[in-house]
Amino acid sequence: MESVPLGRIRNIGIMAHIDAGKTTVSERILFFSGRTHKLGEVHDGEAVMDWMDQEKERGITITSAATTVPWAGHYITLIDTPGHVDFTVEVERSLRILDGAIVLFCAVGGVEPQSEQVWNQSEKYNVPKLAFINKMDRVGADFYGVVEEIKRELNENVIPITIPIGQGEHFAGVVHLIMQKAIYYRQDGKENVVYEVKEIPPEMKEEIKKHRTNLIEKIADYDDVLLDKYLHEKDIMEEEIIRALRKAVIANKIIPVFCGSAFKNKGIRLLLDGVVNFLPSPCDIPPIVGNTPDNKKETRIADENAPFAALVFKILTDRHVGKLVFIRIYSGTIEQGDTVLNTNMDKKERIGRILRMHANRQEGLEKARCGDIVAIVGLVNAKTGDTICDPDFPITLENIEFPSPVMSVSIKTQDKLMGEKMMNAIHALSNEDPTFIASYDSETKETILSGMGELHLEVLVERMKREFGVIAEIGKPEVAYRETGVTVAEGQYKHVKQTGGHGQYAHVCMRLEPLKAGSGFEFVNEIKGGHIPSQYIPSVEKGVIAAMQRGPFAAYPVVDMRVVLFDGSYHEVDSSDFAFAEAARCCFRNLFVKTNPVLLEPVMSVDVTVPEEFMGAVLGVLCQRRGRIEEMVDDNGDKHISGFVPLAEMFGFAGVMRSLTQGRANFTMMFEKYEVVPVSIIQSIVEKRKDKIHRYQP
Numbered sequence: 001m002e003s004v005p006l007g008r009i010r011n012i013g014i015m016a017h018i019d020a021g022k023t024t025v026s027e028r029i030l031f032f033s034g035r036t037h038k039l040g041e042v043h044d045g046e047a048v049m050d051w052m053d054q055e056k057e058r059g060i061t062i063t064s065a066a067t068t069v070p071w072a073g074h075y076i077t078l079i080d081t082p083g084h085v086d087f088t089v090e091v092e093r094s095l096r097i098l099d100g101a102i103v104l105f106c107a108v109g110g111v112e113p114q115s116e117q118v119w120n121q122s123e124k125y126n127v128p129k130l131a132f133i134n135k136m137d138r139v140g141a142d143f144y145g146v147v148e149e150i151k152r153e154l155n156e157n158v159i160p161i162t163i164p165i166g167q168g169e170h171f172a173g174v175v176h177l178i179m180q181k182a183i184y185y186r187q188d189g190k191e192n193v194v195y196e197v198k199e200i201p202p203e204m205k206e207e208i209k210k211h212r213t214n215l216i217e218k219i220a221d222y223d224d225v226l227l228d229k230y231l232h233e234k235d236i237m238e239e240e241i242i243r244a245l246r247k248a249v250i251a252n253k254i255i256p257v258f259c260g261s262a263f264k265n266k267g268i269r270l271l272l273d274g275v276v277n278f279l280p281s282p283c284d285i286p287p288i289v290g291n292t293p294d295n296k297k298e299t300r301i302a303d304e305n306a307p308f309a310a311l312v313f314k315i316l317t318d319r320h321v322g323k324l325v326f327i328r329i330y331s332g333t334i335e336q337g338d339t340v341l342n343t344n345m346d347k348k349e350r351i352g353r354i355l356r357m358h359a360n361r362q363e364g365l366e367k368a369r370c371g372d373i374v375a376i377v378g379l380v381n382a383k384t385g386d387t388i389c390d391p392d393f394p395i396t397l398e399n400i401e402f403p404s405p406v407m408s409v410s411i412k413t414q415d416k417l418m419g420e421k422m423m424n425a426i427h428a429l430s431n432e433d434p435t436f437i438a439s440y441d442s443e444t445k446e447t448i449l450s451g452m453g454e455l456h457l458e459v460l461v462e463r464m465k466r467e468f469g470v471i472a473e474i475g476k477p478e479v480a481y482r483e484t485g486v487t488v489a490e491g492q493y494k495h496v497k498q499t500g501g502h503g504q505y506a507h508v509c510m511r512l513e514p515l516k517a518g519s520g521f522e523f524v525n526e527i528k529g530g531h532i533p534s535q536y537i538p539s540v541e542k543g544v545i546a547a548m549q550r551g552p553f554a555a556y557p558v559v560d561m562r563v564v565l566f567d568g569s570y571h572e573v574d575s576s577d578f579a580f581a582e583a584a585r586c587c588f589r590n591l592f593v594k595t596n597p598v599l600l601e602p603v604m605s606v607d608v609t610v611p612e613e614f615m616g617a618v619l620g621v622l623c624q625r626r627g628r629i630e631e632m633v634d635d636n637g638d639k640h641i642s643g644f645v646p647l648a649e650m651f652g653f654a655g656v657m658r659s660l661t662q663g664r665a666n667f668t669m670m671f672e673k674y675e676v677v678p679v680s681i682i683q684s685i686v687e688k689r690k691d692k693i694h695r696y697q698p
Contacts, residue, residue, distance in 0.1 A: 004075050006302060007281045009371045011328070013064075013079040013094045015122070016104035017112035018668065021134040021262045025104060026067075026080040028268040033069035033076075035358070064090040064314070065359045066326070066373060074276040077373045081118075087456065088117070088670075089402055089435045093313045093384065095121050096400050097328035097373065100279030101129045102271065107141035107167070107259070111153040113607045113642075113668050119154050128249050130256050130274050131158060137261040140637075141167045147257055159218050161256045162270055163211060165201065174259060174267060175200055177212045178241050185266045195269070216241065222248040242277050249278040282371030288330040290387065290395040293343075298395055300331035302370045307393035308332030308340065312386040313400065316375070317428045319467075321362075324355070325379040328372075330397070332390060335367040341391040344399075345381050348391055352378025384434050402434045405450035406602040406647055406671050409457050410475030412446060418471055422447070425468035429460055436460055450480060452671070454651070479648045480602060481685065482674055483551035484560045485595025488513050492568075493587035495579050506579035508532070508540060509567035512591045515560045517674060521548065522562040532568040532580070539577040540565055543584030552589045553597040554686040559674075561595075563588065599682050600674040601646050608641040608657075610665035615639045617660045625649035626678075644672060 014022045030036040064081045079098065081091045095101065101122050105115060122129055133146050143164045150158050162174040165182060173184035173195070182201060186194045200208050216236060220227040223244035229236050248254040258274055260267015287299040290309065300309045314326035334340065338351045355362040355375040368374045382388065385399040413419045426438045426449070437450045451457040454477055464470040490511040497504040515522060523541045532540070541563075548558040565584075606627065610618050615632075618641065622629065627645040634640070650669060657665050677685065 004073075006304075006369075006371050007283050008074040008276075009281050010074060010076045010275055010279055011097070011099045011282065011371065011373055012076060012275060012279055013081055013091075013098045013101045014104065015081045015091055015094075015101060015118040017106070017109065017114035017118075018082075020104040020106045020109070020112070020115070022104055023080055024262040025102070025132065025134065025268065025271075026065075026078060028262050028265055029069060029076075029078060029272060030067065032265075032268055032272065033071050035067065035069045064094050065357075067358045068356060071272045072276050076272070076275060079373075088121075088452065089433060091118050091121055092402060093400050095125045095127055097311060097313045098127060099282060099285050100275070101127050102275070103129050103131050105131060105133050105146050105150065106138075107133050107135045107143060107146060108138050110142075110146045110149045113605065113670065116153065117670060126252055128252050128278075128280055130249075130258060130271070130278060132267070132271055133257065133259040134262050136164050136167060136171045136259050136266070137169065137264050139168050141171065143167060143259055150255075150257075156255050157218065157253060158255045158257050159215050160211060160259075161215070161274065162258045162260075162267065163204075163208060164259050165204070171261060171266070174270065175204060175208050176270065177208065177215050178238055178245075180208070180212070183270065185264070215245075218254060219244045219248050222251065222253060246278050250280045250284050288397060290397040292396075293394050300395065303331060304333050304369045306331040306370070307390040307395075308334055308338075309387065309389040309393075309395050309397065310334075311397050311400075312379075312382050312384055312388065315382070315384055315431045317432060317467075321353070321355075321377050323380065323431075324375040324377060325382045326357075326373070326375050327388065329368055329370050329374070331370045333367055333369040339391060340379075340388045341394055342379070342382055342386050342388050343394050343396040344383075344386040347381050349379050349381060349388075351376055383431060400434075403452070403671065404480075405435055405437055405452060406480050407453055407457060408448050408450040408478045408480055409461070410446040410478075411449055411461070412473045412475075413471070414473075421468055422464065422470045422472055425464040425470050428468070429463060433460070446475070453669075477651060479646075481554070481556045481677070482559045482600040483553045483556050483592075483597055484558060484600055485512055485514050485592060485597050487594075487596045489591040489594035491587065491591050491594070493583050493590060495583035495586065503571075503574040504576065504579040504582075505571035505574035506536070506576075506583035507569040508565060508580065508583045508587050510544075510584070510587050510591060511564040511566060512588070512595055513562040513564065514595065515562050517560060519560050521545070521559065524562060524564045526564055526566040527568065532565070532570055533575075536570065536575065536577060536580040537565070539580040540584040543581035544588050546581070547585040547588040547592075551597070552592055554599060554689050556599070556689070558592065559600070561592075599677040599685060601648055601677045603644050603672050603675045604647050604650060604669040605672040606643055606645045606650070606667060606669045608665060608667040609638050610641065610661055612637075612639050614661040614665060615641070618657070618665060621653075621656060621660065625653070645669070646675075646677075647671075 014026055016022050064079050066079045068075055068077045079094045081094050103119060133143055147158060147160060150156060162176055164171060165173045173182060175182045182198045184196045184198060186196060216230055220230045226240055226244045256274060256278055258267060258271050282302040287301045289297055289299050292298050300306055309331045310327040310329040312325055312327050316324040318324050334351055336351055336354055339348055341348050354365040354368050356365055357375050387397045389395050413422050430436050430438055435452050439448045449457060461474055492509040495504060495506045525537050544563050551558040608618055625645055626649050627643050629643040631642040632639060
C-alpha cells in the first residue's frame with residue numbers, strides 16, 4: 001500500500017439505521033476484495049468486523065472497526081460504524097476524519113430515524129456520499145419508493161446508477177446506467193458469487209433510456225465539456241460520465257444510488273467500483289485548517305513532504321499492546337521512533353509502533369504517510385480530539401464535539417482493592433469513549449457513570465466486569481436532569497473572614513440572565529476602573545462554574561445562564577483568588593434561587609413500527625408516559641408512529657412493548673432536546689433527589 005499513489009487511496013465509512021446491513025456489507029467487501037476467504041455472518045457471531053464478545057452475543061455493532069482492502073488498483077480504508085443511537089459517538093468521530101461515506105438504506109424500511117441522523121452528521125462535516133439500497137430481495141422491497149423518500153426526507157440530489165431487475169423474490173440483478181449493461185447473478189452454490197454481463201432486457205430499454213438521460217442532464221450542470229456534448233447531441237463516453245459525476249460527488253452536489261442484496265452477495269462489486277470511481281482520495285479534499293501557537297490560521301495539504309500533522313480520533317485499550325491511539329494523518333509522514341508534539345497537552349512523546357488495523361488484528365508498519373488511518377503505540381498522554389504534529393511546526397486542528405450524556409447509574413464496590421480496579425476500568429473506558437463520563441457525588445458518596453442510554457451503560461458496565469474483573473453493585477438508571485433560571489436576578493455578596501494574620505476579603509456584584517436553550521454558559525466581565533483587579537477575574541469565573549456544577553434548586557447542573565460581573569471591591573492585603581472564587585460561588589447560589597428556577601429533562605424522539613392491530617395499545621402506553629404523538633403513517637402494512645417522550649418515562653418501555661405486541665413491534669429513540677419538567681411532577685423529583693442526598697449524609 002505504501003507504493004500506491006495517494007490519489008488511489010480511499011478513506012470511507014459505512015453508516016445507517018440499525019439492522020440496515022452495515023456489517024453484512026462490510027463482510028462482503030472483505031470477501032470480494034480478497035481480504036478474507038470466508039463469509040462471516042452477523043447472526044452466526046462470525047463477522048470479522050464485529051470482533052468484541054458482546055457484539056457477537058448481541059448481534060449488533062458497538063464500536064467502529066477499521067480495515068484496509070485492495071480493489072481495482074486502489075486501497076480502501078473502511079470503517080464499519082454502529083447503527084444504534086447509544087453509540088452515535090462512533091459515527092461522529094469517524095465522519096470527522098473520513099473522506100467519503102456509504103449510507104445504507106433498507107429497501108423495505110427506507111429512510112428510518114437513524115438514517116436521517118447519520119445523514120445529518122455527514123452533512124455537518126460535508127462528507128461526499130454514495131447511497132446503497134440494501135435488501136432488494138426482501139418481500140416489500142421498493143427501490144423507487146426509497147429513492148423518492150431520500151429526495152423528500154433528506155432533500156438531496158440523488159441519482160440512481162444501478163436499476164434493479166425485479167424486486168423482492170424476483171430480484172435477479174441490476175442494470176448499470178453508465179455501462180448500459182445488465183448484470184445478472186447466478187445461483188452457483190456459492191450464493192451468487194458468479195455474475196454475467198448481458199444486454200439490457202428489451203422490456204426495460206425505454207425505462208433505462210429515461211433514467212440515463214436524467215443522469216446525464218443532472219451531471220452536465222457540473223461539467224462544461226459534458227454539457228456541450230449533450231446539447232449538441234454528440235456521443236458521450238463512459239469515461240466522460242464518470243469524470244463529470246466524480247467531480248459533482250466530491251463537491252457534495254450529487255449522491256449516486258446503488259442497489260443490491262448484501263446477504264445474497266448482489267451489487268457489492270458495483271458498489272466498490274462506485275467507491276473508487278466517485279468518492280474522493282486524500283488529494284481531493286480541501287486542506288485541513290488549524291491554529292498555530294500564536295493563534296493564526298494555517299492550512300496543511302495532503303503532501304508527504306509537508307510537516308507532519310494528525311488528529312487522534314479514537315483510543316482503544318488492547319490487552320496485549322496496551323493503549324492504541326488511532327490517528328488520521330493529514331500531512332507529512334512518521335516513522336517508528338519519531339518524536340511528535342501533542343499540542344493540546346503541550347507534551348512531546350515518542351512513536352513506539354505503527355500498526356495498520358484489520359478489525360482487532362494488527363499489521364506492523366515502519367512508517368505511515370498523509371492519508372493513512374493507523375494506530376500508534378507509545379502515546380501515553382493522547383486522548384480523543386488531540387492533535388499530534390512535528391515539534392518544529394506546531395499546529396492544533398479543530399477538536400471533535402461530542403453530545404452530552406443523558407442517563408446515569410450509580411456504582412459501588414465492596415472494598416478498597418475492588419475500588420481501585422473500578423477506577424482503572426473507568427479511566428480506560430472513558431479514554432476510549434468521550435460520551436462515557438464518571439463523577440463522584442460527595443453528598444451521596446457514590447460514583448456516578450453517565451452515558452447515552454440504557455444499552456450504552458449496560459455494555460460499559462459489562463465490559464468493566466469482563467475485561468477488568470470489577471465486581472460492583474449497580475444502581476437504577478437515573479435521568480440527567482438540568483436546572484436553569486427564567487428571569488433576571490441581580491445582587492451582591494461580600495466574603496469577609498478574619499482569622500488572625502491575613503484575613504479574607506472579596507466583594508462581587510453579579511447579574512444572572514437566562515439564555516436560550518442549548519446555549520450553555522456565558523461569563524461576561526463588565527468591571528471598569530479596576531474595582532476588581534484583572535488577576536482575580538478568572539477566580540470569579542471559576543467560583544461561578546463550581547456553583548453551577550450542583551445547582552441550589554435540586555442539586556443538578558445549571559445550564560443556559562449568562563453571568564455578568566459588573567462591580568465589586570477588593571482589599572490590598574486580604575483579597576485572594578480563593579476569596580473571590582468563594583464570593584462568586586455564594587453570590588451565584590443566592591441569586592439563582594431568585595431567577596424562578598425550573599428543572600429541565602431530556603426528551604427523546606421515539607419512532608415505533610407496530611402492526612395495526614396493536615396500534616391502539618401502543619398509543620395508549622405512549623400517552624401514559626407523557627408522550628406527544630407527532631405523526632402516524634402506513635408503513636408496508638404496519639403503522640409507523642413518531643413522537644416525543646421524556647427519557648424518564650422510557651425505562652422498561654422495551655419490555656412493555658414486547659408483551660403488548662407479542663414481540664412484533666420495534667422502536668428506536670434518540671435524544672432530541674431538553675424541555676422544562678411539568679410543574680405537577682417537579683416537586684416529586686426535587687424531593688427524591690434531596691431525600692437521596694439526605695440518606696447519604698453522615
